[in-house]
Amino acid sequence: GQQVMQIPQYQHVQEGEDFTTYCNSSTTLSNIQWYKQRPGGHPVFLIQLVKSGEVKKQKRLTFQFGEAKKNSSLHITATQTTDVGTYFCAGQGGGTSYGKLTFGQGTILTVHP
């Protein structure tokens, strides 16, 4: 079945440093979504990428979708303490997994002031 792997599992940074999390799917995706979950909270949708090679920006966050539509990344520039939380990618399958949304394990980001 479809698998979505996300690395790293944990990331500790000093405030002001950059952060990147990577997501890889075992199958080609129709789209990929990113979510953020604050400690004690619930996942909140950030963005959806659909096109091969797509790049989208939201202030300090940059999202990329690979050319083969099997991998994606989220990059945060100059992290702030408000960025702490767990970042999940969720791939919506193509092929035999058509339509199924599979979440990665998440990357837990800690930002030290």
Next chain:
Amino acid sequence: ETGVTQTPRHLVMGMTNKKSLKCEQHLGHNAMYWYKQSAKKPLELMFVYNFKEQTENNSVPSRFSPECPNSSHLFLHLHTLQPEDSALYLCASSQDGPPMGGEAFFGQGTRLTVV
């Protein structure tokens, strides 16, 4: 406030108890989902309902029984659970179910502890 409301927020139950989790969405969405979130594991999709019809059951044990009386309400009935079922249970909704899917709106979850 996400438009998806879950009750209760916290639940402690014995292994012989029967309880139900409730989810209500005020977004006019057609699809609703139950997810399980355990420590150090990815979000696990349990059930999918699209226009009140169950379209997916991800090999969930029968001690978990979903019910979707209408497109706005979703229940998860629990009975004879095991301690390993302790987790955060998240309800979500989206405008359309698979394959269209789209952005998922999550409720705040029910933190379940089985003793």
